[in-house]
Amino acid sequence: MAEQSHLTQHIESFVDSSRTSTQLAASLDAVASLVKTDALTIESLVREMGMYLTTTDNIVRARGILLLAEVLKCIESKHLESATIHSLIGFFTDRLADWKALRGALVGCLALLKRTSSAGVVTGSDAKVAAQSYLQNLQVQSLGQHDRKLCFELLDCMLERYPKAVAELGDDLIYGICEAIDAEKDPECLMLTFHIIESLVQLFPDPSGPLASFAGDIFEILGCYFPIHFTHPKGENVDVQRDDLSRALMSAFSSTPLFEPFVIPLLLEKMSSSLQSSKVDSLKYLSNCSSKYGGDRMTKHARAIWSSLKDAILSSLQEPVFLSSSELTDGLDFQDNEIVTEALSLLEQLIMQNNDLLLSLIVGDEDVNMIFNSTTSYEEYNDISLQGKQKLHAIGRLLYITAKTSIASCNIVFGSLFSRLMDLLGFSMRNTSGDSLLIDDYVPSERLHFGGLYLAIEMLSGFRNLIAGSENLILQSLSEHEICCGMLCSFSTSLVKAFGSILATSSNNGPLDSDIYIGVAGLQIMATFPGDDFPVTKYIFENILVTFMSIITSEFNKLTLWKLALKALVRIGSFIDRFHQSERASSYCHIIVDNLVSVVSLDDSIMPLLVKLEALSAIGTSGMNYMMKIARGLEEAIFSNLSDVYVHGNLKSVEIVVQLLECYSCKVLPWIHEKGGAEEVVMQFAFNIWSQIENCLDFSVHVLEKGLLNATMKAIKFAVSSCSVENQNIIIQKAYSVLASNTSFQLNESMFISSSIELEGLQLSPKAYNLSQRDEWILSLFASVVIAVYPQTHIPNIRAILHLFLTTLLKGVVPAAKALGSMINKLVQKSNGAEVSNDCTLEEALNMIFDTKIWFDDNGILKRCGGLGNSSGVGLTDLCLGVANNRLLQVHAISGLAWIGKGLLLQGHQKLRDVTMIFLDCITSGRIRGALPLMQHFNGFFSTMVPILQSLIVRSDSSFSRSLLYRAFVHIMSETPLVVILGDAKKLIPILLDCLSMLTEDIPDRDLLYGLLLVLSGILTDKNGQEAVTENAHIIINCLMTLIVYPHNTLVRETAIQCLVAMSELPHVRIYPMRTQVLRAISKGLDDSRRAVRQEAVRCRQAWASIASRSLRC
Amino acid sequence: MVSGLINANPILYEKKERRARSAPSVADEYAVEPIDQQEIFDHIRDIKDPEHPYSLEELKVITEDAIEVDDQHSYVRVTFTPTVEHCSMATIIGLCLRVKLMRSLPSRYKVDIKVAPGSHATEAAVNKQLNDKERVAAALENPNLVDMVDECLAPSFN
Incomplete structure (x- = not known):
């Protein structure tokens, strides 16, 4: 009973029109869940609702029916008995006549008709009755938008779900639908109506069926929407966009061939419209419709379509842009607009469909013929009028598409037009066999006509793309009997000769030389026909390569020509690679790659x-094989030059080898790495570098200069880092053996652990401070290998290496310090059972680094280094702190510590804290200014550093150490991203201000001060920063006011004043008390010696003066 | 207030191109750039005419040549030319010029504002009024006048 009364309550609540929409939804949910959970059957709900469904009160009845309908919508997947469904659909069908309560009826019908078969569906006959009732009772166009949409959804659903049942209604259905959709304007409804038409025509496919007589009527309704004119502004909340509507209408247009007599004339008419979108749409629709209607139906329109198509292309093509960016595209390609693109794709579609008629139209076209006849009257591109250029271009495009579409169309174009063109150009048929080029007496006697060659290139590139686009299918069936092949074979010699002679005579007058373009593009197309010897012979192909190659090697002063030729060669190379033309590949290798490689080593x-x-690195990108050859060639050159350097100390070779290495590591290696699969070569390169060093016992010492070292290190890093772990292991083993056997370093593991060892007398006088150059060279190269390897790679004798790096970094070998940092970063923390490839853990390494002691003798000579825990020596920490009383040593130690710190930072290791402390100790106790900039290594560790620094600053008693700490802080701060600082702005601002006032006193700090001020202005201009600023407004303003007169840096004064302007935006209460003071201070800015400052001062004064008063006291 | 515009149809002139200053040499941080004619002109060129939405520069009320400046002796004189001889806005324009320069120049400066000779019917009276400290101060006590001046000056602060 309780449920019963609840139910009544919910129903009452739903029919009450004064309730809010959330209340309505809540009561609907309540009722629906009762039904869903089987607490209430649908039958008893209907019984319970009885009165609400039948009362004469329109409003209550409408709400009641809607409630029932909505409940049905909610239980779509719940199984219902067929009898129940029958009676429900009967009820709602009946209610369709009740226009005052229509919404519920529509929703109910839709909910029932949409049901899936597993949940029980409406029978066909019931659906038919519903459709009948729909057609009889509904005046769709007199309803509101939402109801119309429901009506269309219902109709759409009937056509989709019950096609057979509704088809029986025949003419009535068609007529009813026409009536319902006529003059619909709402975009969402239109999407539905277009789909309804599509579904409808599928019901009556018979060309003599009921639809045939109505096709005209339906199209009359449909046709007026074309082209879609969409006035809803973009921002409006409409889901449907113009493109959606246009697509839906297009599929309605093309849904049945019965529309053809109406559609095509309409589209042709709209194509002549001056509206761009209308043209584009017409072309798209034509393309779509012709594919759906079929060739037969389209034939009768061919003539009309061709003439409008040609007009469209002619009127919308721009002037071709030659070489605008020295781009040589595949064939001739220009920036086409949308109309041209659509028109050409339509043309292609039509040629495929009805070959002969259209082709004869194209070949016989008067514009085409006119262009052909006029080509002889122009010699140079620039002689042609703008209109002429456009026409030439348009016809070129048309011929390209025609040649590209099919073999048949290609044959016709070549048979009639190409042969005529050859005549016009003065070429005669020639025997194709073999080396006719040599004995050929044909010499282009006069200048060739640009237009003719241009058209020839367009046709050839169409032909080429036809063959190349279809894989091998067409190529295999091609024979000399095909007209196009025959033509190509006959004229290829003359054509290549013509293009070549154009290039030979071309001057490098300007960047936009159309001759160069034509020549290069022509040769490139001739060289990129698939097939090794047919249709273009190998002989001709090789001839083209030779032509290009001679340009590359001798015409490098003509930049445009040279670049284009190189690009063409790259394209030819990649084409060969793509089509696996083995013979041509070997020609290419022989003529281009081998020659270029030999040219490189040629001095x-x-x-x-x-x-x-x-040239070499560009050519390499056209295929892996070529690149490998080139890589090997480069390596040879590198090694021969390197040995020249090592042995003879040849300075000229240094220069060469640096360039070679640069090319190898920046262009060749990255490309190989990206393509993958050629690791062996890369590995071998790194390995060979080491072998060579090993074999060169005597270094010609004086030439080992920094530039060469850096280039070699870079190359090794690139090479090693692109190898796998296994290969890296091989390389590092090799490197280690060279290091161990060829240097004076002693790498015996036992010796430094057991007892202290004597290093080679590290004298601490600057003179004797140097390592032998050869040792440093090898060590630096070894360091670069260590830096590049993966963490998994095994570093041999790792402890000795760590030790070696540690001692050498004290001698100022920076790569050693970097390598040590990198090792720290890659070592594994604590060997907790996990597999450790290097038998040394991070902790162990760190202990070693910080516990190793160094001894000095009385003369300050670094005597020994090693041993753990002995108290008489000094450690790295002490060195940093300046215990050794040797500045150089201290600087080196600190720089090493910075790199170790960086490694720890990347690991996120706790020890970083200790390193930081050492650093700060250095800063506070020592006088090492040089350490300060190194603080920027720690900016990633900002959040840890700041509290440490803060507490140190508080504790520090001497003003000197405090000032150093502040400086450290500034260094960290100015390198930290603003976002990080903003997060902590509140805490940071007090220190920041202290820093500012401290730095103000010292001239050498002016750049530092400026950096800090920029941080402050960053905080000020950020929304979040402003909150933090507000609290300290008073102090900040005071600080900034003193900076207005900072004498040592104009930028500081300017920025301080800008900051003050920003401060004037803060809440009035905070800043008002400062106003008079600021105005007084800024008046000094008005009299600044620099104009920029004065200008800012005027702005600032205005900003502060106007915060309080409408009148400005002067 | 007069109901119609005093000069309903002023002639407009082209704005002078903003000359970019040659960048101060980085080498000498302490070099001095004295206040010059162009700087003064930059301060006042964008002041709006009281009755038109055009700047004084566009109306050729002021030109760069009509500015005399002596930085050493802290003296500047601006001579302006009202668009019509009987222009009753001349005093307002003069007041705007004076206020703008007072706000933009160091306090050591003495500013003289003059109507160009022969360009105004009551030249002497206007000049006297503009260079009388007391009268200027009194004018700036008048909220209506101050509003008007502020409105004219607003574009020159951007």
Whole structure:
């Protein structure tokens, strides 16, 4: 009973029109869940609702029916008995006549008709009755938008779900639908209506069926929407966009061939419209419709379509942009607009469909013929009028598409137009067999006509793309009997000769030389026909390569030509690679790659090395095989030059080898690495570098200069880092053996652990401070290997290496310090059972680094280094703190510590804290200014550093150490991203201000001061920062006011004043008390010696003066 | 207030191009850049005419040549040319010029504002009024006048 009364309550609540929408939803949910959980059957709900469904009160009845309908919508997947469904659909069908309570009826019908078969569905006959009732009773266009939408959804659902049942209604259905959709304007409803049409025409596919007589009527309704004119602004909350509507309408247009007599004339008419979107739409629709309607139906429109198509292309093509960015595209490609793109794709579609008629139209077209006849009257591109250029371009595009579409169309184009063109150009048929080029007496006697060659290139590139686009299918079936092949074979010699002669005579007048373009593009197309010897012979192909190659090696002063030729060669190379043309690949290798490689090692002064390398690395990108060859060639050159350096100390070779290494590591290696699969070569390179060092016992010491060392290190790093762990292991073993056997370093593991060892007398006088150059060289290279390896790679004798790096970094070998930092970063923390490839843990390494002691003799010579825990020596920490009383040593120690700190930072290791403390101790106790900039290594550790620094600052008693700490703080701060600082702005501002006032006193700190001020201005201009600033407004303003007269840096004064301007935006209460003071201070800014400062001062004064008063006291 | 505009149809002139200053040499941080004609002109060129939405520069009420400045002796004189001879806005324009310069120049400066000779019917009276400290101070006590001046000056602060 309780449920019963609840139910009544919910129903009452739903029919009460004064309730809010959330209340309505709540009561609907309550009722629906009762039904869902079987607490209430749908039958008893209907019984319970009885009165509400039948009362004569329109409003209550409408709400009641809607409630029932909504409940049905909620239980769509719940199984219902067929009898129940029958009676429910009967009820709602009936209610469709009740226009005052229509919403509920529509929702109910829709909910029932949408049901899936597992939950019980409406029978076909019931659906038919519902449809009948719909057609009889509903005046769709007189309803509101939402009801109309429901009506269309219902109709759409009937057509989709019960096609057979509704089809029986025949003419009535078609007529009813026409009536319902006529003059619909709402976009969402239109999407539905377009789909309804599509579904409808599928019901009556018979060309003599009921639809046939109505096709005209339906299209009359549909046609007026074309082209879609969409006035809803973009920002409005409409889900449907113009494109959606346009697509939906297009599929309605093309849904049945019965529309063809109406659609095509309409589209052709709209194509002549001046509206761009209308043209584009017409072309798209034509393309879509012609594919759906089929070739037969389209034939009768071919003539009309061709003429509008041609007009569209002619009127919308721009002037071709030659070489705008020295880009040589595949074939001739220009920036086409949307109309042209659509028009050309339509043309392609039509040619595929009905070949002969359209082709004969194209070949016989008067515009085409006119262009052909006029080509002879122009010699140069620039002679042609703008209109002429556009026409030429348009016809070129048309011919390209025609040639590209099919073999048949290609044959026709070549048979009629190409042969005529050849005549016009003065070429005659030639025997194709073999080396006719040599004995050929054909010499282009006069300048060739640009237009003719241009058209020839378009046709050839169409033909080429036709063959290349279809994989091997067409190529295999091609024979000389095909007209296009025959033509190509006959004229290829003349064409190549013509293009070549154009290039030979071309001057490098300007960047936009159309001759160069034509020549290069023509040769490139001729060289990129698939097939090793057919349709373009190997002989001709090789001839083209030779032509290009001679440009590369001798015409590098003509930059445009050279670049284009190089690009063409790269394209040819990648084309060969893509089509696996084995014979051509070997020609390419032989003529281009081998020659270029030999040119590189050739020591001639004609072609600059950089130019050679540019060509070489570019050619390499056209295929892995070529790149490998080139890599090997480069390696040979590198090694021969290196040995020249090592043995003879040849300074010229240094220069060469640096460039070679640069090219190898920046261009070749990254490309190989990206493509993958050629690791062996890279590994071998790194390995060979070590072998060579090993074999060169005598270094010609004086030439080992920094530039070469850096280039070699870079190359080794690149090479090693692109190897796998296994190969890295091989390389590092090799490197280690060289290091161990070829240097004076002693790497016996036992010796420094057991007892202290004597190093090679590290004298601490600057003169004797140097390692032998050869040792340093090898050590630096070894360090770069260590830096590049993966953490998993095994570093041999790791303890000795750590030790070696540690001692050498004290001698100022920076790579050693970096390598040590990198090792720290890669070592595993604590060997908790996990597999450790290096038998040394991070902790162990750290202990070693910080516990190793160093001894000095009386003369301050670093005597021994090693041993743990002995108290008589000094450790790295002490060195940093300056115990050894040797500045150079201390600086080196600190720089090493910084790199170790960086490694720890990346590991996130606790020890970093200790390192930081050492650092800060250095700062407070020592006089090492040089350590301060190194603080920026720690900026990633900002949140830890700041509290440490803060507490140190508080505790420090001497003003000197405090000032150093402040400086450290500034260094960290100015390198930290603003976002991080903003998060902590409140805490930081007091220190920041202390720093500011401290730095104000010292001239050498002016740049530091400026950096800090920029941080402050960053905080000020950020929304979150402003909150933090507000609290300290008083102090900040005071501080900034003193900076207005900071004499040593204009930028500081300017920025301080800008900060003050920003401060004037803060809440009035906070800043008002300061106003008079600020105005007084800023008046000094008005009299600044620098104009920029004065200008800012005027702005600032205005900002502060106007915060309080409407009148400004002067 | 007069109901119609005093000069309903002023002639507009092109704005002078903003000359970019050659960047101060980085080498000498302590070099002095004295206040010059162009700087003064930059201060006042964008002041809006009281009755038109145009700047004084566009109306050629002021030109760069009509500014005399002596930084050493802290003296500046601006001579302006009202668009019509009987312009009753001349005093307002003069007041705007004076206020703007007072706010933009160091306090050591003495500012003279003059109507160009022969360009105004009551030239002497206007000049006297503009250079009388007491009268200027009194004018700035008048809230209506101050509002007007502030409105004219607003574009020159951007």
